[in-house]
Amino acid sequence: FLWFACDFGWANDPSFCSWTSEDTGSRWQIQSSGTPTLNTGPNMDHMGGSGNFIYTLATGLQETEVARLVSPVVSSPDSDLCVSFWYHMFGSHIGTLHIKQRKQTETGPVDILLWTVSGHQGNRWREGRVLVPRTNKPYQVVIEGLVERKSWGDIAVDDIKVLNGLSISDCEDPDVPTEPMLPEDRFNEIFEEITEYPDFVETNQISGTGNMLKTLDPILITIIAMSALGVFLGAICGVVLYCACSHGGISERNLSALENYNFELVDGVKLKKDKLNVQSSYSEA
Numbered sequence: 001f002l003w004f005a006c007d008f009g010w011a012n013d014p015s016f017c018s019w020t021s022e023d024t025g026s027r028w029q030i031q032s033s034g035t036p037t038l039n040t041g042p043n044m045d046h047m048g049g050s051g052n053f054i055y056t057l058a059t060g061l062q063e064t065e066v067a068r069l070v071s072p073v074v075s076s077p078d079s080d081l082c083v084s085f086w087y088h089m090f091g092s093h094i095g096t097l098h099i100k101q102r103k104q105t106e107t108g109p110v111d112i113l114l115w116t117v118s119g120h121q122g123n124r125w126r127e128g129r130v131l132v133p134r135t136n137k138p139y140q141v142v143i144e145g146l147v148e149r150k151s152w153g154d155i156a157v158d159d160i161k162v163l164n165g166l167s168i169s170d171c172e173d174p175d176v177p178t179e180p181m182l183p184e185d186r187f188n189e190i191f192e193e194i195t196e197y198p199d200f201v202e203t204n205q206i207s208g209t210g211n212m213l214k215t216l217d218p219i220l221i222t223i224i225a226m227s228a229l230g231v232f233l234g235a236i237c238g239v240v241l242y243c244a245c246s247h248g249g250i251s252e253r254n255l256s257a258l259e260n261y262n263f264e265l266v267d268g269v270k271l272k273k274d275k276l277n278v279q280s281s282y283s284e285a
Contacts, residue, residue, distance in 0.1 A: 003081060004071075004162040007045070008052035016054075017160075018072045026065035026147065028054040028157075041154035046086040046125035053088075053158035056145040063149045064095075070102065071141040074132075074162075081132045082171035083141055084161040089121040091153015098144040099130045104137065111142055125158065131171045132162075 006017030014030040021027045032045065032052045045051035056067035074081070087097055099115035115130035132141060141162070145155040163171075 001164055002161060003164045004160075006160045007158065008054055010051055014052050016069070020070045022068040022070060024066045024068055026056055026067040026145075028056050028067045028069045028143070028145065031055050031156075041090060042088045042125065042156050042158075046088075046158045051158075053156050055154045055156040056147055057154045065147050065149070067145045067147070069143040069157075071162075073138045073140055075138050078134065079164060080134050080168075080171075082129060082163040082166040083132055084127065084129050084159075084163060084171075085143075086125045086127055086158045087117070087121075088125050088156040088158075089117070089119070089153070090123045091120060093148045094118075094120055094153045095145065095147040095155055097155055097157070098142070098146070099128070100142040100144060101132050102140040102142050103135065104139075111144075120153075127174055129171045129173055131168060 004017075006015075006019065008017070008030050009015040011032045016030070030052050031054070032050050041055055041057075042053065045053050054069065056065075083099060085099075089095075089097065096116060096118040098113060100111040100113055102109050102111050104110075114132060115128065117128070132139075143157060143160070145157075147155060
């Protein structure tokens with residue numbers, strides 16, 4: 001049966017559902033309808049609506065930033081509990097998501113790692129499940145996001161549920177992705193392998209420097225590629241023209257054709273070669 005559930009409320013009524021966001025320099029934040037950074041993170045909650053979810057992203061202040069969300073104290077149940085949740089990890093150097101069990105010891109709290117996933121997982125929500133073993137003392141569940149300084153994306157989590165009475169086999173991650181792999185996901189994976197991202201990402205404004213670089217890079221690449229193609233085609237035309245003129249000498253007919261040839265520039269301006277008595281000069285020679 002359902003022990004606990006939290007979907008973080010709605011846009012006009014956000015809530016952490018009694019979970020606590022620890023002050024570690026970075027925090028989980030409640031959001032709906034997309035994250036502040038352009039073309040990263042989810043645009044909707046995992047149900048495809050305008051409900052809330054939580055996310056964390058790099059601020060550029062530390063090499064690796066940690067955001068922790070800690071559950072209320074779970075009194076000792078007589079069985080293992082299953083934590084079910086949805087996560088979204090889209091972008092380069094996205095970081096790592098941990099699920100931990102926090103136990104109290106004589107020397108202080110100890111976090112035990114139960115579940116982890118790292119790196120780009122595609123532009124879609126996935127379901128995660130992890131079994132939390134029973135103990136003879138109260139404990140807490142910790143959702144921990146580790147985001148690298150050069151991260152180009154967001155880690156998002158939605159719809160956390162704590163269930164009782166499930167078997168070990170029922171509390172495992174699905175064997176296949178919850179949604180089919182989209183063509184743009186494969187393109188993004190290839191693009192990330194060949195793209196160098198800046199070390200710092202603007203996170204407060206959608207029109208920040210990081211997003212300008214995202215838009216500028218493809219344009220620069222296109223300009224360079226088109227320029228190189230133009231030079232290459234020009235060289236080929238020059239070689240062909242040279243071979244045609246040098247083969248058997250330049251006849252009067254060929255020269256006349258060249259004199260009347262219209263050369264068209266790339267910007268649409270036509271330059272027509274004037275006749276400069278080339279034929280008479282050639283005849284005198």
